[in-house]
Amino acid sequence: MVDCVDRVLVSRETIQEAVTRLGKQISADYQEKQLVMIGVLKGGFVFLADLVRSVSIPVQMDFIAVSSYGASTKSSGVVQLIKDVDMSLVGKHILLVEDIIDTGLTLSYLKDLFQARNPLSVKVCSIFDKPSRRKIPFAAEYTGIELPDEYVVGYGLDYNGYLRNLPDLCVLKRERYAQE
Ligand code: PRP
Numbered sequence: 001m002v003d004c005v006d007r008v009l010v011s012r013e014t015i016q017e018a019v020t021r022l023g024k025q026i027s028a029d030y031q032e033k034q035l036v037m038i039g040v041l042k043g044g045f046v047f048l049a050d051l052v053r054s055v056s057i058p059v060q061m062d063f064i065a066v067s068s069y070g071a072s073t074k075s076s077g078v079v080q081l082i083k084d085v086d087m088s089l090v091g092k093h094i095l096l097v098e099d100i101i102d103t104g105l106t107l108s109y110l111k112d113l114f115q116a117r118n119p120l121s122v123k124v125c126s127i128f129d130k131p132s133r134r135k136i137p138f139a140a141e142y143t144g145i146e147l148p149d150e151y152v153v154g155y156g157l158d159y160n161g162y163l164r165n166l167p168d169l170c171v172l173k174r175e176r177y178a179q180e
Pocket of ligand 1: 012016040041042043044066067068098099101104105106108135157158
């Protein structure tokens with residue numbers, strides 16, 4: 001195990017079970033609909049890659065990039081749109097695909113942003129959720145696994161840009177972020 005990681009919190013097998021369940025649910029809910037799954041970079045890329053392969057209906061994909069945390073482990077509360085989608089969303093159903101919902105600020109901002117573009121619908125799918133950390137009320141339509149309030153890395157989630165490639169969701173060693 002990487003030395004700055006304390007322990008595995010959610011194994012790759014448990015994550016895959018959640019991905020498979022969400023993929024089936026999404027395939028059933030969006031049958032005969034024009035669905036665009038929008039990955040929220042950077043953290044959402046691992047989950048999007050797995051989720052699209054668990055979906056059995058035709059689907060388009062695009063990406064946006066936002067940042068609310070920067071290099072710090074704590075939320076600045078400021079959401080920045082760094083990269084927008086390339087395609088028109090008129091007449092489409094939008095599913096925003098995220099790695100984690102924490103304070104709720106990022107997804108609340110993004111949902112409002114995409115709703116203002118008049119697609120047929122805007123929903124959110126997040127593989128991880130920390131409901132105890134909300135600063136504003138926010139509930140995703142599709143949620144994989146609820147987490148306790150621990151600093152987690154892996155499966156797309158980073159510490160200073162590193163550790164996104166860990167296949168399991170792991171808890172960062174406390175001494176790594178206690179000073180921040
Ligand atoms: C993380 C995560 C979400 C957001 C959730 O992104 O990917 O986008 O924070 O937090 P919130 O509910 O408190 O808004 P981050 O800003 O760390 O960027 P990254 O995906 O590039 O790592």
